[in-house]
Amino acid sequence: MTARVVRYDREQRRLELAVPNTTVVFTLHGDGDRFTGALGGRSFYWDAPRAEPAKKRVKR
Numbered sequence: 001m002t003a004r005v006v007r008y009d010r011e012q013r014r015l016e017l018a019v020p021n022t023t024v025v026f027t028l029h030g031d032g033d034r035f036t037g038a039l040g041g042r043s044f045y046w047d048a049p050r051a052e053p054a055k056k057r058v059k060r
Helices: none
Strands: 004-009 014-018 025-030 034-039 042-047
Touching (some): 025 042
Antiparallel strands (some): 014 025, 025 034, 034 042
16 A cells, blocks of 8 residues: 655654545554554554665765
């Protein structure tokens, strides 16, 4: 399922998602790295993407 992030609240550890082309908006709860929730009897989870390490710039 594809969803769009509507709101991310770091303090309350909530991620609000909207499903494109529908009226569905739902909230996942988590620890900042992984979020879980349920919608219509189905469970969902989302793992936050890991940041890639910054490449070092070489001065010439």
